[in-house]
Amino acid sequence: MSTGTAVAALDRQQVLTTLGRHWNPTAALMLAATGRQLESHARGSEVFAEDGSRALDFAGSYGVFLVGHQNDAVRSAVLDALETAPALVPGTVHPATADLFTQLTEILPAGLSEFSLGCSGAEISEIALRAAYLARPGRRRIVIVAGGYHGKTLGALTVLGQHEHRDDFTPADDDLVIVAPGDARAVREAVRAGDVAAVYVEPVLGGAYLRVPPADFMPEVAAACRDTGTLLVADEIQTGFGRTGRMFAVEHSGVEPDIMLLSKALTGGFVPVAVAAMTEEVLAGARRSPQWYPGVLDGTAVSALSMAAAAATIREVRERNLPERAETVGRALREGLKWAVRKHPRHLVDAPGIGLMTGLRTRNPSVENLISMQMAARGIHLGHSLNEQMDQPVLRFYPPLTVSAADIERVLAALDESLDWLDRRPAWLMRRISSLLRRQYRLPPPLVLKLMHSDLEVNW
Structure with a gap:
């Protein structure tokens, strides 16, 4: 039985009930309310649903499926590893x-030659934090950018019952400095006293915001860090491996960070894995710390499958020159989105982005939701911001870097139809929808389904 047949054989109500009871009742409710089909399998730039329909994937799990779903080269490497040593002692x-x-040493910025491995971006972000505290003893402060995203675990060390392993690696709230996006002057002021261990920054702010910083932001931040001995941690989890039109986003500004975080697209969507790439200076400093011990910078055990998938994915990106493709094909997508903003200023603010990391900044959450739903009805999946409280969320367009020019034309045509449909909706209706969206998680689930004309029931 094929994967598609197996999924289609399941009763939709049964699937959503199971999800609602044992995983995420809100997600189950939204699937029931919107009537979105359950995905059965995917290939290239397309995903296939339980009913046999297909859709273009311009969400890409927020950048995971960089080389397309079920990429042949990566799949072959994973199967080879599966037959030899899928799990290692x-x-x-x-x-x-x-x-x-x-592969990494051949493509990373100069000096990033020491690696720590983990299974997720959040885990590797915490490993980088431990490295920063070890390499910069006596410094407790960390600088981050407002809206930045480096994982959402609380930090397992904060609840570790072994204080000798915990106390040196858990920052207090007053040790965290938050600066505005693109504000290099605020970063320089924050590190001026020389008591900051590290500055965490996404070269392009991802999350629900998607902001490309001013051209001088990264160089000025790097200079401020260099002048004060502060470590610069570049989080390339969303931007790495060609997404922005360069192999890594820091290449746009020529910045060489002390630590770089990599995950998401690294294995082409086959197996979760993450890497913290560090300079020899960072690792040497960590090893001089009294708190150093073998394994302090190790993450969860990774598999041969993830290593093989990661190496094969990088090889695909290099051999097919996907960063350059992201720049050339992405230009057409970005220009089309900017044209949509000019044509529909009532609903759209701007179209931020670089390479194939782009999107539409909408006037309010209702616009984002309605565009997303209209595009889904036309067979296009986009990356929702997942933030109904944000005033101007960004609906993301993150297709695989292998996407065709014809697919981009199809998406832009569907977007024009969707926005024309939206233009015909009265302003009062948009205000009412925005109000409902902000309160949707407090509404009785049966009422939500009734409002969306769903024939399913909430039995979870």
């Missing part, structure tokens, strides 16, 4: 690990 190494490290 701690302390052993698979040849795919050496292959990955070789």
